[in-house]
Amino acid sequence: MLFSLIGKQMKMLIRNKQPLIILLVMPIVLITILSLALAGVMDNGAEEAIQARLVLVDESTWEKEKASIQEFLEKEGIIGPPLEALLTQIENNNPIQLLENNILASSEIEKYISVVHKKPEDLDTIRQDKEVDGILSVPPSFRLNYVKSAYFDKQIEPDLDLYLSQENEIRASIIQSVISEWQYGFTQSLALSKAGLPIEEVMGNTKKVEKVEQVLEDHEREIPSSIYYTVGMLVMFALYVPAFLAGFALQEVQWKVYDRLILAGVSSTLYTLSIFITGTLVALVQQIIMLSYGKFALKIEWIGLEGMIVIVLSYSIFVGGLAALLTTLQFRSKSDGILNAFNGFVVSIFAFLGGSFINIGDISETLANIGDFTPNGAAMTAILSIQKGEELAVIWPFMAVLYGYVSLCVLLAIVLFPRRGVTV
Amino acid sequence: MLQAINLHKKFKTKEVVRQVNMQLEAGESVGLIGPNGAGKSTTISMLSSLIMPTSGDVEWQGVSITKNPESLRKVLGIVPQEIALYPELSARENLAFFGRIYGLKGPTLNERIEEVLQKIGLTDRQKDIVKTFSGGMKRRLNIGAALLHKPSILIMDEPTVGIDPQSRAYILDTVKQLVEEGMTLLYTSHYMEEVELLCDKIYIMDQGAIIAHGTKDELKSLVSDNQTIELKAHILSTKFESALINQFPKATVRKEEDLLTVTLAKSEEPLATIFALAANNDVMITSAIVKIPTLEDVFLNLTGRALRD
Known part of the structure; x- marks a missing residue:
């Protein structure tokens, strides 16, 4: 019965043009207009992608160095099958091989660093390219020096050249953190492998991913107008979902369909629950569509997936609770006065205080603090914090505000629902 | 039940x-x-x-x-x-x-x-x-x-x-x-x-x-002692309506455009009197129908009003 009620409410929403226009078309149009119009004011440069571009210039290929390494090993007295075995091990487990195949090619690191291979003669040109965030240059005798240093304790440092661009500090830091961890790994590798740990494990990805995340946390990301207004419109227009659902509920009473539901044994609790769930689902879908629009049309790179899921889901649950409360209030008042007041007054005030149109903190810190106690303001600040690269823990106070509102809405919806039927 | x-x-x-x-x-x-x-x-x-x-x-x-x-x-x-x-x-x-x-x-x-x-x-x-x-x-x-x-x-x-x-x-x-x-x-x-x-x-x-x-x-038996007569005329004057009420004080008389409905006791013999009153008041009756009682008549009889008034 619950699914039938939810399905019916969904169909009513989808088949009405007005809700579709207000819940989806209007916010998307506003996001586009505001993002473009205010980009000059808000954006310090274009939205910066998080994925860093690393150019790898390897002058020390295995093919070039194999002969000299073999010669060195023979001089050290390694011949016959042990020589062949050692050569195979060096070929497969040398640090450059591991960096390229195990670390940079891994799915965890790939989303933070893209790698391009270039020849040494291109180095000058590459350094002029502002799109490049880092260049890792492997000198001609790197592998040989590594073998000498790591396997035979020769006092030769297997040096690498890492050039980092000054164009984008975060992306450069991401490259630096991964390469530093890798360098640290390969200097330690032999000692640790002697202790019985395989070299791949010693130089695994986990630490490097943690380092990248640390970089992102340490560097607060600039919020461009596209992100600001996508989030601002997303939290504001979700507030119209309850108004539509409560409006349909009042129509059900006016058309006497609600009488049919009562006669069929649909309890007030079940009916309110169906409104709550529908509100939650519609708000969730609406927010996903807007976030997707931001991603694909405005090329926004949403970060902090975990945090985003928690916030969007929590805000959707709040919208569901608000839909249940507005329905109850409408049933009590038996008119659409409450809805008109909500749509015309409450949403505007909340949108202003919550910062959907302007960053209220620029006007007054007190107002910004009050705004953070509005449900939309709390959700917006939480999302923007995550998008700045702040840690997940920062959202919990805002989630507490949201769930406080959810509890209040559900409690009032239950307490105030007319027990003796609803007639007009 | x-x-x-x-x-x-x-x-x-x-x-x-x-x-x-x-x-x-x-x-x-x-x-x-x-x-x-x-x-x-x-x-x-x-x-x-x-x-x-x-x-x-x-x-x-x-x-x-x-x-x-x-x-x-x-x-x-x-x-x-x-x-x-x-x-x-x-x-x-x-x-x-x-x-x-x-x-x-x-x-x-x-x-x-x-x-x-x-x-x-x-x-x-x-x-x-x-x-x-x-x-x-x-x-x-x-x-x-x-x-x-x-x-x-x-x-x-x-x-x-x-x-x-x-x-x-x-x-x-x-x-x-x-x-x-x-x-x-x-x-x-x-x-x-x-x-x-x-x-x-x-x-x-x-x-x-x-x-x-x-x-x-x-x-219907509630009004079976009554009869309903529907009169149509070119011009139905108020004077004629008043004359009918004076003549049949126990009757219910109701006017609707060019139709006059008179409900009165069956025992009365009204037609000759009605035509005479019409002639005296310069009203030319074009049709006169004596009706069998309906529920509408019952309602009219009970309330003095038509159901859709």
């Missing part, structure tokens, strides 16, 4: 229903007639457990439904005066939704939907969105939605309001068929002819109270 006992409903200070007593036996078709605002809809809302009476009670099978409405609700189908449907859904989607909330599902639900669509003549239009339907089609679907769960009592509140004659005839045929199949029916209307056609027993309601009830014949 469904029984209303001294039902009384007050909205703030206004008494809408006053001490109503009614009975519906199984398989009986009962009409509730009265003008707009007589309290019919409020009465059926109380009878169907949708609103609580201010005082009095409704009993179903001897049990008060004000305290235990569930037993009645399961077997009750209600056709409200409003089109209680979802205009954005198709006819079939509406029926499927109402069927599901009554717990029907799967093949049983589909089978039942087909039966109902056939009964209300909308099989061909089942996939169309309701808001594209004519008024008559919406009314038919409104009835269909009340029949899905096979109720044993059907309460219909003005089911033919505002529709074309063909749709009205279709609906009346459908309801008649339901009655013949044994459905217990409570039918409210201000169309006397519908109630006369469909109902065995009739309650007449005016200003919140039942002013008469009985079978059609019993009600």
